[in-house]
Amino acid sequence: MDLHQLWTIVSTPDNVPIVLLLFVVPFYAWYGLRQAFANDRLIAQLEGNPEMAKTHHRKIQPFKAGWTREVHVWPYLLRIEFLAAIIVTVILMVWSITLNAPLEEPSNPTLTMNPSKAPWYFLGLQEMLVYFDPWIAGVVMPSLIIVGLMVIPYIDANPLGNGYYTYKQRKFSILTFIFGFIVLWVSMIVIGTLIRGPGWMWFWPGTTWDHNRLIFEVNRDLPDLFGIAGRAGKIIFGAVVVGAYFLAAAVLIHKLITKTAFNRKIYARMSVLQYVTMQVFLIIMLSLPVKILARQLFRIKYVWVTPWFNI
Amino acid sequence: MPETNGNDGKPAPPAAPAAGNGNGAGNGGKVAAVVAGAKAVKTRAVEEMKGAIKAPEKTDLWKSVLRVKHDETPRSRALGVLSNVFLHLHPAKVNRDAVAYNYTWGMGGMTFYVYITLVFTGTLLMFYYHPSKVVAFRDILYLDSDVPFGKLLRNMHRWGAHLMVIMVELHMFRVFLTGSYKKPREFNWVVGVLLLVLTLLLSFTGYLLPDDQLGFWAVTVGTNMARATPLLGHGGPFGPQMGMTPFNDVRFGLLGGSIVDSNALLRAYIWHCVAIPIIASAFMVVHFWRVRKDGGISGPAPVVLESEIKEPRKI
Known part of the structure; x- marks a missing residue:
């Protein structure tokens, strides 16, 4: 156990935000989901009791008959905003007084940093480089993440859960977002920051960063595993495998989104375009964990090998 | 006596100087009249000041x-x-339950506040920084050691930037969990995603500016991705077939050269200090405007039951 190494990584000034992320992301996930579950209990209660549903104010917040439903911005909101501004300022001041921004040697193109890392918010993408070529991990995936986020409101056909926390009414979308945001985005940032060491090799927290460590990777391409040698054969084989993945993933996702009676009801509301768009983005999102598993379990480097690109 | 006159809250009696004037004879009388007049003016001024301070x-x-x-x-x-x-x-x-912290987490508003802080500290930093390969690093050393509060300024700008990225992501998380992107706020979510991208780009372009090893290699790693752009990068699929070389591809356009050098520093500086802040501000204006126009803050809204779903409108 090399505590000094651990401390060096954790206390590197630019890693402090990730240490912060480790706490705030789980906290806010819990904070939001707790309200979601409270709302779900209320919904279950109201669904079981139609009389109550007619008279209840339908929120978990307390409400009494004489209370107004709206309050004045001045002072009830502005005082909170003012307080928030002060608190943020204090936090930022204290953080800035106690911890100095990093400054290393002057830039030197002849001296490569090892590991050389992107800023922390891009480390998820850099971590993806282990599993995909740069054109996918650095260009296609980021673009698809941006576009995929943008299309969310247009492919979510579920009218429930608009303006209140709920889990039960939006199980599929909540779980998908948490999978994408926490499991893929945040945890890959954490891996890229805290675990990847020299040569972008995996060092568990507490182990020493050994700059002379060598790992003999025995990754093979999938066509080679099947003994396919010719160029045309590899191209066709890869296309077939990728096509098969798309098909299998589409079937799996279709099963998931038509699993419950409620999900089928939402599915019936979707237009063909909405459905196809959602399938494409979910299939591509799922390809990341699939490729990670293929690499970690079966040591597969590329699935589709062509002279122009490799996947 | 002016002191006693002052207490009834009325303007000083104008009769006093007039009376003095009427009785005057010779030089002494005139002086007395002027003094009395001055006293009256002073009394009146005091009265007016008292009134202004009181109300x-x-x-x-x-x-x-x-x-x-x-x-x-x-x-x-x-x-x-x-x-x-x-x-x-x-x-x-506003909705009485929306002012409680637990619904919005205050992340959107605090993000905007941190952005203002960053514009403020960033403007101050610009007074001490030259975007030139020769002096950029030395300017940072100068800021850290000689400029009054220079170190605090730079630290606040750095940590504020990190805080903003975290807050933007948490804001998006909250908006998703509350379903606030749903009708009628779909487009504002799109604007929000663009703001997220702009926030990351702002942070990334700022990373190079100290011109140290950390920023240099981070930007080298980051922009090396651009050379792998399909069709438009010399290392990407079908890039060479499109005639891409290190000297005309998309990476060249980003860096103003084939390596991260003085042109890249200048470009990062201009994007960071001028272009992206203006673009981001414009999107923020739209974002906030749309929050209002789309019906204000989304909730906490009364829960809707499954049995109450309305049939979708057929096109």
């Missing part, structure tokens, strides 16, 4: 600045917000 809201100066009454009536409270240029983004009233 400043009744002065013309006050009225001209604040335009509306600020008494404790609902109308005044509403006008106080609506007729103020900085506060008028707010409605006059």
Whole structure:
């Protein structure tokens, strides 16, 4: 156990935000989901009791008959905003007084940093480089993440859960977002920051960063595993495998989104375009964990090998 | 006596100087009249000052600045917000449950506040920084060691930037969990995603500016991705077939050269300090405007039951 190494990584000034992320992301996930579950209990209660549903104010917040439903911005909101501004300022001041921004040697193109890392918010993408070529991990995936986020409101056909926390009414979308945001985005940032060491090799927290460590990777391409040698054969084989993945993933996702009676009801509301768009983005999102598993379990480097690109 | 005159709250009696004037004879009388007149003016000035201090809201100066009454009536409270240029983004009233912290987490508002802090500290930093390969690093050393509060300024800018990225992501998380992107706020979510991208780009372009090893290699790693752009990068699929070389591809356009050098520093500086802040501000204006136009803050709304789903409108 090399505590000094651990401390060096954790206390590197630019890693402090990730240490912060480790706490705030789980906290806010819990904070939001707790309200979601409270709302779900209320919904279950109201669904079981139609009389109550007619008279209840339908929120978990307390409400009494004489209370107004709206309050004045001045002072009830502005005082909170003012307080928030002060608190943020204090936090930022204290953080800035106690911890100095990093400054290393002057830039030197002849001296490569090892590991050389992107800023922390891009480390998820850099971590993806282990599993995909740069054109996918650095260009296609980021673009698809941006576009995929943008299309969310247009492919979510579920009218429930608009303006209140709920889990039960939006199980599929909540779980998908948490999978994408926490499991893929945040945890890959954490891996890229805290675990990847020299040569972008995996060092568990507490182990020493050994700059002379060598790992003999025995990754093979999938066509080679099947003994396919010719160029045309590899191209066709890869296309077939990728096509098969798309098909299998589409079937799996279709099963998931038509699993419950409620999900089928939402599915019936979707237009063909909405459905196809959602399938494409979910299939591509799922390809990341699939490729990670293929690499970690079966040591597969590329699935589709062509002279122009490799996947 | 002026002291006793002052207490009844009325302007000083103008009769006093007039009386003095009438009785005067010779030079001594004239002097006495002037003194009496001066005293009267002084008394009046004191009266007016007392009145202004006691009720400043009744002065013309006050009225001209604040335009509306600020008494404790609902109308005044509403006008106080609506007729103020900085506060008028707010409605006059909000959902009573929305002001509690647990619904919004305050992340959107705090992100905007941190952005303002960053613009402020960033502007101050610009006074001490030259975007030139020769002096950029030395300017940072100078900031850290010689500029009064320079170190604090740079630290606040750095940590504020990290805080903003975290807050933007948490804001998006909250908006998703509450389903606030749903009708009628779909487009505002799109604007929000663009703001997220702009925030990351702002942070990334700022990373190079100290011109140290950390920023240099981070930007090298980051922009090396661009050379793998399909069709448009010399290392990407079908890039060579499109005639891409290190000297004409998309990476060259980003860096202003084939390596991260002085042109890249200048480009990062201009994107960071001028272009992206302007673009981001424009999107923020739209974002906040749309929050209002789409019906204000999304909730906490009354829960809707499954049995109450309305049939979708057929096109």
